[in-house]
Amino acid sequence: MIVAEQKPLEEIKSLIADAEKVLVVGCGTCVTVCFAGGEKEAGILASSLRMSTKLDGAPKEVTQVTVQRQCEWEYIDAIKDQINDVDIVVSLGCGIGVQAIAERYPKAVVVPGLNTSFLGLPTEQGVWEERCVACGECILGLTGGICPIARCAKQLLNGPCGGSQNGVCEINPDTPCAWQLIYDKLASQNRLHLIMDIQPPKNWSTSRDGGPRKITREDLRLAAEASE
Amino acid sequence: MSEASSNGYKSGSRLERVLRAGHFAVTGELGPPQGAEANVIREKAKLLKGLVDAVNITDNQTAIVRMSSIGAGTLLVQEGLEPIIQMTCRDRNRLAIQSDLLGAYALGMRNLLCLTGDHQSFGNHPTAKNVHDIDSIQLVKMVVDMRDKACFQCGDEIKETPPRFFVGAAANPFGDPFEFRPYRLAKKVKAGADFIQTQLIYNVERFAKFMEKVRELGLHQQVYILAGVGPVKSPGMARYMRDQVAGLDVPDEIVDRMTRATDGIDESDKKGRRDAWRNEGIQITIDLIQQIREIEGVVGVHIMAIEWEEAIRPIVEGAGLLPRPEPA
Structure with missing residues (x-):
């Protein structure tokens, strides 16, 4: 599977600094399995961004949605309304997911919430190792x-x-x-x-x-x- | 047929001629400066002249940026010494390697040592991208084909003056898997290596076991094997090499000898202790050379005294390897 890690919150905040309305998009496939960008992580990130920007005195409106696969048109087509309703999209997909949304929605500003790390597998609980470079x-x-x-x-x-x-x-x-x-x-x-x-x-x-x-x-x- | 091949030599380098004539060869090593000062090379050259048959010039050793091996080698040629250009696979792809070697040959270089290269994480640019387009064995094959088949790696003919290097490779008898090491050497021989320089040897017994297998495979009859030796400067350095450096095997006995070297010298006598350590480091190297010389299949030594080139003379002299031969 594709293994990824979430970017530091501060980096994500700097990527969305200019936006008011933010949509966090999780992905239900690889990054869900490696606990980096699934529904649960999308929820946590959205709430962290809400709290953190509120504490900073400039609260942003942050919503979240998770699709089954960000790398297939049919799944990202289904969230058209949410994407068109915000200033910026934080994709918690791998690099493919980020680019798929950016490609499908040319007007949308899309930024990555993850660093896509490698193709690998969990060798034990909480440990992932690289296995393939394609x-x-x-x-x-x-x-x-x-x-x-x-x-x-x-x-x-x-x-x-x-x-x-x-x-x-x-x-x-x-x-x-x-x-x-x-x-x-x-x-x-x-x-x-x-x-x-x-x-x-x-x-x-x-x-x-x-x-x-x-x-x-x-x-x-x-x-x-x-x-x- | 080119001049070099009509006389039966592959490159005609001094190192090749010394080995072919059956002399016990001595090579040294020179680390280029981390700057552009030509005189550093000229000064070091003076310390080596007449003491060794050829001098390895490292290629960004331990992944630290230094004057290029070929640039420093050109200065060495001007000083009348024969360089062995080291070329690693870390920083150049097959295009860059072949191109640089055409230039090196045109500038008078005749010996080449093909290496994988230390990983960039050890050096001063750990965030660099590494290349490793080809590995050291593929590199040997590529430069041997440039010489013997007059073709580039892609198969295209080298129409004018193919570079004719005396091609070397490294062997680490102490790397793991230990059982595979002689076979990896066999692959280098099969790729066409003319000579081998080994990793630093401190554990002669283990090296002898490696050589036993090398002889069993008949490799010592197909390639010139030069054993790597080098002086340690202090007990601390010996311990560091024993405990911290991957691919080195430094027995406790070496560390003990270095420690005992200052017996009876007062702690406050810093210079006395330093000299005692250095003398012992040199003496250990001489002893190692004498033991290693006895091992069948070893036809020379490669003395690595990087940043301590002054040690070469007492080592070569002490081991009875002077004067160096003047082969035809």
């Missing part, structure tokens, strides 16, 4: 299901650097060395041969380096046309 060319089949692009600080493809010690990365003792994990996994499966060959330079054109990415599925487009 590089567009998955190599997990060669690395025992452990991604060195997302999990090695140097994105190495041919084994650990000299800073791997006692299973942890040189940059932080809380970060496991991805290549130690890969080595242990493949060793336990008698598949170490997978990392003995030299991996050639990666084709980064499928990653963000190739520019903004887009997928077009002609089969689905044809099916949609046929049903119209």
Whole structure:
């Protein structure tokens, strides 16, 4: 899932400083699961903004609404009236949600309430870890299901650097060395041969380096046309 | 066929010729200044001249901005020393690396050490974006192909004067997973590395075990292996390296020797203690070189005395490695 964290209240307040009427929009998908921008967090943020701006002597009118998914037109179309009724929208969606609202409502001023952090999973209660950088060319089949692009600080493809010690990365003792994990996994499966060959330079054109990415599925487009 | 290849050498560098002639090689290391003063390099060059066969020039080591390796290397060439340009994958993508190496070769550089690079979080620009377009093994392959196949990484032909470097790579016998280290070295050899310089060695026993595996894989017959050594200046530095630096293995014995060096010297005699520590640091390095030399497959030493270049002479002299050979 997409993992995010809420911005500090002061930063959000500075983003909405010029507005009178504010709408906080929560999202019911990834950011709900990671407790950053769901219905509950939208409610808390709206009430914090109300109280805080009142204490500052310039109370703002802050309302909130949560949609199932901010990244699909049909869900954000449903809150058209609320959006058109305010000066500013604070999206508690990920970066995709913020941009979807901004794109769908060209006149609306939309600001982010979250910092979108990474693609990852909760490894235990209250802990999320990055697992994927969406590089567009998955190599997990060669690395025992452990991604060195997302999990090695140097994105190495041919084994650990000299800073791997006692299973942890040189940059932080809380970060496991991805290549130690890969080595242990493949060793336990008698598949170490997978990392003995030299991996050639990666084709980064499928990653963000190739520019903004887009997928077009002609089969689905044809099916949609046929049903119209 | 170019001159370099017609005489059978890959680059014709002094380091290559020393190793090919079967001499026990000695390389040193020079850290460029955090400023643009050319004389810093010239002064350091004087401390190294005649003592080593070639000098590594670090590439923004520990991710701290310094004069570029190639810029400093040019000054070293002018001083009559042979540089080993260090090139990391942290700051440059494949375009920048190849372009810089064309320039380095044109400026007279002939040796190259391919490295991953310390993470930028250790340095003075921790908020920087890192590159890591290619890794050190892919870098070795790329520069070997530039030399031997006269092609860029993309496959395009280098039509005029392909750069012909003597290509090195690093090995850390003390990194983990320990069992994988010889195989990672094997990948570097397979990529075409001509020489290897190892991480600092203080634990000779553990290094010998690593070399045993290296010989078992036959790697010592395919690549020149130079063992990394370096003097410590004080017991504090030895302890710091033992406890804090990832990828180093400093046995207690080294720390103890440094601590005992000031036995009988009064605490108030600051200079006496400092000199005693430094002498012991140098003596430990000489002892390490003598032990390491005995290990089959080690054909040279790489002495890292960054910001203490004065230590190189007593070490090289003490280890009986002078005068340096003048290969044909």
